[in-house]
Amino acid sequence: MRHYPHLYIDGRWTEPSEPREVELVDPTREEPFALVALGGATEVDRAVAAARRAFESFSTTSLDERIALIDRIIDVYESRIDEFSELIAREVGIPVANRAQVTGPAEHMRVARDLLRDYSFESRVGGAIVRREPIGVCALISPWNWPVQTGVIKLIYALAAGCTVVAKPSLNSAASGALLAEVLHQAGVPAGVFNLVSGTGRVVGDALSHHPDVDMISFTGSTGAGKQVGAAAAGTVKRVCLELGGKSANIVLPDADLERAARWNVQRCFFNAGQSCHAPSRMLVHESQVEQVVPFLVDEAERYCLGDPLEPSTTMGPVVSAAQFKSIREHIQSGLDDGANLVTGGLERPDGLERGHFVRPTVFTGVTPEMRIAQEEIFGPVLAVLPYRDEDDALRIANDSPYGLGGFVFGRDRERARRVVNGLRAGRVSFNGAATDSHTPMGGYKQSGIGRSMGRFGLEEYLEVKSVYGFDDEAQTLPTLFG
Template sequence: MRHYEGVFVDGVWRPSERRRELVDPSNGRPFATVGLGGAEETNAAVAAARRAFQEFSETTVAERLDLLNRIAAAYEPRMDELADMIAEEMGSPVSARVQVEGPLAHFRQAGKVLEAYDFETRIGETIVRREAIGVCALISPWNWPIQTLAVKMAYALAAGCTVVCKPSEATPLGAIVLTRILHDAGVPAGVVNLVVGSGRTVGEAMTAHPDVDLVSFTGSTEAGARVGQVAAQTIKRVSLELGGKSANIVLPDADVAQAARWNIQRCFFNAGQSCHAPSRLLVPRTRMEEAIDGILDEVGRIRMGDPRDPSTTMGPMVTKAHYDSVRRYIRTGLEEGATLICGGLEPPEGLSDGAYVRPTVFGDVTPDMAIAREEIFGPVLAVMPYDDEDEAVEIANESPFGLAGYVFSADPERGYAVGRRLRAGRVFYNGAPANAASPMGGYKQSGNGREMGIFGLEEYLETKAVFGFSERSRALPSLVR
């Protein structure tokens, strides 16, 4: 049994009598404990961040760029260690390298954005300054335990902000190691602080604290709504990246079987525990047989097993409680009359000790079914028929969520036209990959604000207008052209 401290304040790890036992979801066995903080530790962390803010916010772009480069250099040699840790604490296979390669890419991308960004511009005789917003509370989820926090940290530091971080208490170890890496890279004391604890104690204390200027939260829509309510009492900025029920519209001119195979790969990556997962597959009614053939072929290639085995492509659910939740949705789909194409409630052979759910696909799903409306956050796909393009767009947009959308078509112009009609923050054509410089965020109940690239940097900046300085007194780029 290993033991970790989960409170890092002003450059020092603090011991805690309150501890949480961590359980390996692949076998149900405890393997570590982590120290927990509460309101007292949160207040201390915010105070440390406030003290550090004045000096750190006045660092130069060159100094912050050097810091980001040092962080990336310190992070890269530890990616294998971090991959093993994620496999153990949440069950994401070591083969899913994006879980640990993504953070490195985002630290580097933040450096590129910082180097090119104009913090002072001009509108006539007005200087427009962009300044660090202040102390930021960064609250990250369990399903991407390092990348989500790294993205927030990278752009907050690039802006000159100081931070207090709260990872999920279910998967805190990646955040603990990431904090150690930043400390080793020379992040000044008080600039980055960490408090592991529950949302009801640590999360609420951060969000309500009058010395916190911004809350960046990634998690469920329900929890995001609570963050917004609490933050409103002190009129602080809130950036929310919340749930999704993303639709993949396969147009009649597409290779339907290939689109279905890709959908299985993307939807069941990370065992379906991804807010961007295309968990609704919309197929022309006359092409459904081709789609099912592609689905069954791709599901047959999935290898469930020990997430530490490099040949494993799908691991367990993060906890037994989440396993039970996903199974309830599968049972609901059966009760609602959807057709079970594959998967179901039976545990995978030889994996009954862990929180494993078989890759499950339902056909004949209608928009009124719970499995079509609600975010399941597991390896469950709803396949829905449509008769024409307008109906497909209508079904896709009926969801209260709007995080991502997907379109497959042989015609780029037609694909783009459909993509424009989707009410979602990101749209992917023919399975195109995202890039670290592009904005990420959602419409509707999928959140507000944007992360990544220049958009992510500007979330952590305030805008100030300074009047009365002629162009001759201070030459700056013009904001208005």
């Protein structure tokens, strides 16, 4: 049994004021594998106070100092990548073969570091100076499905901006949160600049959201929890950045390469066992072509090797918890009850896996827009294939959702595809499976969130804007804000 008995506050490992711990359950073996300390409101107060004290000096550090700090963090992190890979396999079932989960964070650190070299914190508009200054103490609440990368994206841009941080990882991934704190401590992050308080959302998350000395809160998680964070934060009018749920649609136009579109959709939807907010969990296919894509969908879904995520041959591990396992199976049952056509997968356990929270990759056709599996975020390896009549019908179905995080379009006619891309109400849209870029903003429309992360837009979430007048001569030496 691993043991993480400490929180990280003001540069020191410290036990909670009231000894409390939670067991982390390995979703593969359904057995406890770690004990993690739980903080409470007292620890939140101490961490916020430490961050407030540290902000006075850290906010005035030079860009060269912050760049050097990020370089040290990168070096220490990369020396411990294998530890992170093994730990998140045990924590949340992510296969060690999924290297993107552990190599991605270092890439985001490098993007933030390089941005600092070119970013203008002062610009001019006419004769005025427009300054961007660090917002202050930032509360960062991260999810379990990308347990390292999401937390890293939040904290590295906060540090790049000159802010100080109180981080709360998901309880499901609290051990990797502690390991990340070890990295930052080893890299020499100044005392109070980064603090870690593990705990429940009901206690620690709520205390951070309400805290009058927290200037900004960045939350990634469900839409329901995000609404609670936003409501709590409103009491002190703190800035809120939310990345919430998704039910992304992939519109496959009639002239698309159907095999390529189908295989890519399965790969992207079932990545991370479907536990991704950007997953294209709705595939929209012209009504005359649905039967043509089914063999490709089935073949690709049945290629997954389910098993122990610590085995290099495993390409899909278990879902994170018993609660998630139950929820996904309820959604599959609802698809059956509503009359959708199950073409592969289903409720039965995968062969040879009698223990663990394993869900068979599942594909439904004959799905209609009002069905529960077409409307709700399932957060598991379940794909709903919906037919459409024409381009307008496809956009109507795709946009008929409270979510607007991601979107996808496949086709050959670029002008037509661009028109469809522009019609999707979503924060990120990819054409023909094009890869995303960590320099570009990520965030959602509608109930998928507020604000953006990553790149220049992500950095500016952690910056306040100040207009300064009366320094006309000095302003002329600065770059113009609007080109």
